[in-house]
Amino acid sequence: MSTFLQFHLLTSYGPSNPNRDDQGRPKQAMVGGSPRLRMSSQSVKRALRESTFFALDLKDAMGTRTKRLCEKLAAHLIAQGTEEAVARDAAAQVAAIFGKLDAPRKGEELRLATTLAFISPEEWQLAEELACKIVAGDDLPMGKDLKKLVLRRADGAVDIAMFGRMLADDADFNRDAAVQVAHAITTHPAQAEEDWYSAVDDLNKAEETGAGHLGETAFGSGVYYQYVCVNCDLLIANLAGDRDLAARGTEALARAIAQTAPRGKQNSFAHHPRAHFMLAETGPQAPRDLSGAFFEPVRKPPFLDNSVAALTRTRTDIDAAYGRAWQAECVLHVGVRGTLDEIVRFAGDAVRGA
Template structure:
């Protein structure tokens, strides 16, 4: 399954670089605005859509597991010393612990790298903590084997996980997400702003605060490749859960925006165009359609971008043979297609 999306964002700073400015990329000798795949996946994974539609089937990504176990043990009456020892034994099953010689705020209980725990692993971890509280004895080696192959965590099944110290419990991502780029040349601009101190009534000329932030606007192309068979395998062969997962994913990618600086820019947007393809062929992005930046030549940039995308798709078919067995198109400009039908096409 492949998804090709065009989404317009007004002035915004959806995904910042290390200087706080919107990320960019040089494509076809032209600078484009860029939104990283990590930013997009984070927005989808933590969205209300996922929380509601996939309740009970999402993992937790954290370095704080040891601290949470420690709090649980202490609340159950275990001494500070034993609770810390047992919490470390449990947390280090999911990754190497920080080796702080002088720990601050229980930092010695933190895992060095983010660990993505499945619902089964999270439940087993705190069931073990309750068992330790009840019997007042430490965990056995067998009880500490908390890592499993996730079978109920949709986000892990989709986007994978990597455990450096326990590679046998890694999971290959069934959903591959490209960095979104503008289909046209784009520049990062600067917004100078000031704020008035409401209580400083005597100063009518100055400002209580001044600042500057970067922003940009554009029509973004996003490409997603989904290995449906791998997704179903990652979910333990549960076809119904795989369909729920795909339905939630389509809802999220078409309607959920990256969260960067939303309070400052309110850059919420729905996808204006989606081309969905399914088949057993080798997947391929259509980003090549935008090596030459799109220019508004009278019919509108959005329409030209759609034409460039569909022309490139037809050209690939002409050269390589049919690159998909079935396709479905949603276009808000015409309008063509519906979200409900798009979900049905992708999920079933």
């Protein structure tokens, strides 16, 4: 039986464009027949990984997502005095463990072809050691036995344990994500707007009137609902049984999701929101999100308060019909009750007690 930790957040964003589509506009979605602004789960997860709560507090327990393993291994060997050609050949053999290598263009380094490899600190160290063994001419196994010298099914990389990874060439070393992150959507109808702007040439004082540059950018604003679900037992297993590291990672997650946003166009809009409402639940019951609270969109102000009311009402109704999907809860409601520190302690205790 697994223990689940669920987070439900309502966060207001002023005019901003934190997560753009292919045309540079805020991502959108149709929900319940109404247009909404959206932030993708991928953008939210990257923001979490890059937050200070992960990047600093868990610095030695973070993986690296990259296609550049081959060139970094080669540079490591060359720095140790290995001839360049030998170093590049050894690095290519090791990098191929993580996926197929792309044929480089002239002047470019060998890189993984299709997907970014998600590499834990332990795997990176083992990859360097294996490259050194190849250079030294050691006898090494072939095929899967060679991969086992580097790849791990569980280790101390918090972000890989949380968000999972897929190795297309060897599913045996995939990691199932212990943390599920939903796309965030506005609780009310919302659409992107256009901002036409101009810039003045500082050296144009008299010759011409008007702007030296014209441009446009898109933005949106709204109250977003965000859902995150943590499988505490899977997180511990993905971290090779290190319960304390799993708890510290979950505490960092709780702090980050309340205070971190994707950083698209941040210099232009200075969006640094904090969650207005945050509900944490834990228990062995099957998890459920509460996005259904907003399929009928909130249409009347105050949007934050009415969003909290809709979320709370839907939670009560679902629990009445299906039984409570939690055994314990903790609430942060700005101006009403609770603190982020209480949420963080609750999250850590949920993992330590799993």
